[in-house]
Amino acid sequence: MRFSELFTKTRKDTPSDEVSKNAQLLIRAGFISKEMAGVYSYLPLGLRVFNNIVEIIRQEMNAIGGQEIFMTALQRPEVWKASQRWDDEAISVWFKTKLANGKEIGLATTHEEPLTDLMRQFISSYKDLPAYPYQFQTKFRNELRSKSGIMRGREFIMKDLYSFSKDRAEHDEFYELAKQAYGKVFDRIGIGEDTFVTFASGGSFSKFSHEFQTLTEAGEDTIYLSRDKKLAINKEVYNDEVLAELGLDKDELEEVRAAEVGNIFTLGTKFSDALNLVYTDENGIKQPVFMGSYGIGPGRTMGVVVEKYADDRGMIWPEAIAPFKVHLVRIGDDGEVVKQAEDLYEKLNSAGVEALYDDRNARPGEMLGDADLMGIPNRAVVSDKSLKAGGVEFKLRRAQDIEIIPVEQFVKKITNK
Amino acid sequence: MRFSELFTKTRKDTPSDEVSKNAQLLIRAGFISKEMAGVYSYLPLGLRVFNNIVEIIRQEMNAIGGQEIFMTALQRPEVWKASQRWDDEAISVWFKTKLANGKEIGLATTHEEPLTDLMRQFISSYKDLPAYPYQFQTKFRNELRSKSGIMRGREFIMKDLYSFSKDRAEHDEFYELAKQAYGKVFDRIGIGEDTFVTFASGGSFSKFSHEFQTLTEAGEDTIYLSRDKKLAINKEVYNDEVLAELGLDKDELEEVRAAEVGNIFTLGTKFSDALNLVYTDENGIKQPVFMGSYGIGPGRTMGVVVEKYADDRGMIWPEAIAPFKVHLVRIGDDGEVVKQAEDLYEKLNSAGVEALYDDRNARPGEMLGDADLMGIPNRAVVSDKSLKAGGVEFKLRRAQDIEIIPVEQFVKKITNK
Numbered sequence: 080m081r082f083s084e085l086f087t088k089t090r091k092d093t094p095s096d097e098v099s100k101n102a103q104l105l106i107r108a109g110f111i112s113k114e115m116a117g118v119y120s121y122l123p124l125g126l127r128v129f130n131n132i133v134e135i136i137r138q139e140m141n142a143i144g145g146q147e148i149f150m151t152a153l154q155r156p157e158v159w160k161a162s163q164r165w166d167d168e169a170i171s172v173w174f175k176t177k178l179a180n181g182k183e184i185g186l187a188t189t190h191e192e193p194l195t196d197l198m199r200q201f202i203s204s205y206k207d208l209p210a211y212p213y214q215f216q217t218k219f220r221n222e223l224r225s226k227s228g229i230m231r232g233r234e235f236i237m238k239d240l241y242s243f244s245k246d247r248a249e250h251d252e253f254y255e256l257a258k259q260a261y262g263k264v265f266d267r268i269g270i271g272e273d274t275f276v277t278f279a280s281g282g283s284f285s286k287f288s289h290e291f292q293t294l295t296e297a298g299e300d301t302i303y304l305s306r307d308k309k310l311a312i313n314k315e316v317y318n319d320e321v322l323a324e325l326g327l328d329k330d331e332l333e334e335v336r337a338a339e340v341g342n343i344f345t346l347g348t349k350f351s352d353a354l355n356l357v358y359t360d361e362n363g364i365k366q367p368v369f370m371g372s373y374g375i376g377p378g379r380t381m382g383v384v385v386e387k388y389a390d391d392r393g394m395i396w397p398e399a400i401a402p403f404k405v406h407l408v409r410i411g412d413d414g415e416v417v418k419q420a421e422d423l424y425e426k427l428n429s430a431g432v433e434a435l436y437d438d439r440n441a442r443p444g445e446m447l448g449d450a451d452l453m454g455i456p457n458r459a460v461v462s463d464k465s466l467k468a469g470g471v472e473f474k475l476r477r478a479q480d481i482e483i484i485p486v487e488q489f490v491k492k493i494t495n496k
Numbered sequence: 497m498r499f500s501e502l503f504t505k506t507r508k509d510t511p512s513d514e515v516s517k518n519a520q521l522l523i524r525a526g527f528i529s530k531e532m533a534g535v536y537s538y539l540p541l542g543l544r545v546f547n548n549i550v551e552i553i554r555q556e557m558n559a560i561g562g563q564e565i566f567m568t569a570l571q572r573p574e575v576w577k578a579s580q581r582w583d584d585e586a587i588s589v590w591f592k593t594k595l596a597n598g599k600e601i602g603l604a605t606t607h608e609e610p611l612t613d614l615m616r617q618f619i620s621s622y623k624d625l626p627a628y629p630y631q632f633q634t635k636f637r638n639e640l641r642s643k644s645g646i647m648r649g650r651e652f653i654m655k656d657l658y659s660f661s662k663d664r665a666e667h668d669e670f671y672e673l674a675k676q677a678y679g680k681v682f683d684r685i686g687i688g689e690d691t692f693v694t695f696a697s698g699g700s701f702s703k704f705s706h707e708f709q710t711l712t713e714a715g716e717d718t719i720y721l722s723r724d725k726k727l728a729i730n731k732e733v734y735n736d737e738v739l740a741e742l743g744l745d746k747d748e749l750e751e752v753r754a755a756e757v758g759n760i761f762t763l764g765t766k767f768s769d770a771l772n773l774v775y776t777d778e779n780g781i782k783q784p785v786f787m788g789s790y791g792i793g794p795g796r797t798m799g800v801v802v803e804k805y806a807d808d809r810g811m812i813w814p815e816a817i818a819p820f821k822v823h824l825v826r827i828g829d830d831g832e833v834v835k836q837a838e839d840l841y842e843k844l845n846s847a848g849v850e851a852l853y854d855d856r857n858a859r860p861g862e863m864l865g866d867a868d869l870m871g872i873p874n875r876a877v878v879s880d881k882s883l884k885a886g887g888v889e890f891k892l893r894r895a896q897d898i899e900i901i902p903v904e905q906f907v908k909k910i911t912n913k
């Protein structure tokens with residue numbers, strides 16, 4: 080894409096109403112726009128990052144048998160009353176509204192109840208199990224305060240998968256599979272090394288749930304981490320009994336700040352009991368379905384990536400989720416420079432390499448500053464100077480070294496990367 | 497995908513609370529599920545159709561310079577007050593809700609106001625124009641009644657593109673381009689022949705808007721159609737003056753029922769005036785931006801396709817938007833039949849042909865009935881009988897003829913189709 084055609088612009092000033100680094104940088108770079116506190120629109124570059132994250136998650140959910148669906152934001156109170164979660168005392172972040180006929184309805188904070196009810200259409204026998212529907216759907220949460228940018232919004236898309244299993248054994252097997260799939264997701268996104276399975280509080284059906292916590296000072300959680308064993312304990316369940324149970328010693332644990340990017344939870348029969356989701360087993364006996372839930376916030380993850388990798392000059396995207404692979408900057412407008420830059424842009428397009436081509440002919444400082452702010456991982460500058468030196472000036476966003484590479488060689492190098 | 501792994505099921509009974517054919521069939525086939533009147537969840541097969549439609553629209557919007565964004569459902573009242581559209585008298589279908597601090601906010605019925613306000617960040621000079629942001633975003637409309645299935649919902653996704661141009665001339669040029677792009681969209685979806693550009697009522701800035709109306713008895717509109725000239729007039733503007741202006745004669749027009757699948761509208765400076773979206777022109781003079789809006793409802797279009805093509809036995813999908821290209825049915829479970837069917841399924845997968853493979857070993861009538869209900873365009877049956885006759889029994893969903901084709905030949909035929 081040509082920079083001159085992109086309708087968004089970068090800005091120099093830090094938005095005065097944002098305290099979080101992720102919102103500040105994403106707004107300055109034109110990736111998102113604030114509608115109100117905790118409510119952000121995704122603009123073209125931001126949406127590209129977001130969609131790259133979504134696609135990685137989708138592939139890994141499909142790989143473990145997930146089937147994608149798309150539920151609704153408007154929800155009937157009946158299913159929430161059945162589980163005793165309709166009252167604002169039970170869920171404090173409800174947004175509610177009214178149908179034209181005066182009937183009160185809710186805006187999705189989550190989807191356990193409507194999905195459990197929906198599955199009654201399809202589950203009646205043990206032959207119908209297991210089932211793993213998932214979706215990318217908007218959740219609305221009426222938080223009192225919202226200051227963490229896209230890390231904690233009042234409106235945000237969540238990937239939520241729900242497992243419907245015959246019994247605990249079948250559930251446990253999938254739960255482990257999901258845990259591994261989550262590991263792959265965060266590896267592929269580029270935060271795997273600093274993301275740890277973390278024991279957190281469970282419910283009536285399991286002592287623990289598991290969070291995926293990514294180390295960052297911007298995180299809202301305190302966790303106790305064993306880097307050696309690659310696991311952690313959330314502060315909420317950090318006590319001697321749990322340490323003993325997990326065979327961990329206080330001395331091997333480090334207290335660190337982290338942000339939750341995913342969580343998996345054993346729901347058991349809480350919702351199937353409440354909504355009467357039962358199946359007939361091999362012996363003709365009716366049994367409640369055993370459930371689990373598995374969430375990842377793609378926007379939240381994107382915010383964590385910004386917080387984690389940004390430097391003084393701007394954002395730094397891991398290659399797998401970057402809005403473009405290459406940021407091509409043309410400095411100067413004399414004939415040969417324009418020709419070489421246009422040629423290179425065409426070659427990258429032909430090779431299927433997504434490039435943002437800064438063809439604005441603005442001041443070099445402005446263009447290079449924008450490239451740093453936007454954080455595309457590979458920068459290529461074509462200028463009079465670079466051509467005289469023998470080609471393209473190549474630089475990784477995260478490094479300092481600059482390398483001159485002949486144009487053809489650069490295309491090959493970046494295509495194979 | 498294997499039918500045995502799909503978590504949805506078909507049902508024989510027509511849902512008693514649905515009067516529209518599209519909702520009845522889509523629910524019976526397990527494509528959608530009703531949350532409440534006018535509010536439907538998309539299940540795996542339905543979502544596949546929906547996404548196929550979305551992808552066609554996306555490609556055609558990108559081809560005319562559209563840049564995809566994703567705005568929010570929660571909207572600030574301020575921007576709507578600026579255009580005098582916050583009151584329920586101005587927009588009768590508002591859903592409203594409240595932030596935790598008591599402030600009233602709205603749920604998106606459409607996005608002109610927030611987007612016009614957003615674009616003030618990026619448009620200040622004639623050099624910033626034109627711009628064509630678009631999105632696939634959920635709209636909420638609090639309709640008093642909702643009986644048309646996914647053709648008119650209370651919650652539905654809309655593709656809305658907005659054009660921001662320097663002046664009427666630049667606008668008119670894009671408006672024509674968008675009209676052509678819409679034609680391509682409906683051609684590709686498979687309803688092009690029966691979809692007509694229709695003159696409808698305009699606003700302060702243009703006498704007419706243009707609707708894309710698809711012929712179907714289930715439509716809510718009456719239009720006056722000239723098949724020869726491939727255009728129509730909506731009843732709302734059908735009068736002698738308009739006929740004269742368009743050079744049409746009453747006698748050449750046919751009164752028909754149709755459903756609106758898209759519309760394009762010249763907004764002029766209505767919203768840029770209200771929200772102060774101005775730019776500085778080549779002469780240093782401030783000018784209001786000239787706007788247009790361009791909508792297509794992918795779900796509505798999907799509903800129209802069902803209404804239009806369904807027969808007594810079920811739905812019939814055009815190939816470009818079908819959930820799968822091939823519905824492979826295995827009848828019987830003796831060794832050779834299973835082997836040949838599994839082989840064929842593998843071959844289709846390897847060739848990149850998406851197939852739904854009915855491996856349930858259910859009664860033939862049930863499996864063939866499900867195939868008819870679901871409406872996948874190409875049906876292939878592998879049975880003892882078909883193998884003895886020489887291969888696969890091939891049938892188009894929309895035709896009666898059955899053809900026996902050797903397995904290898906069938907894979908080639910369907911791959912190249």
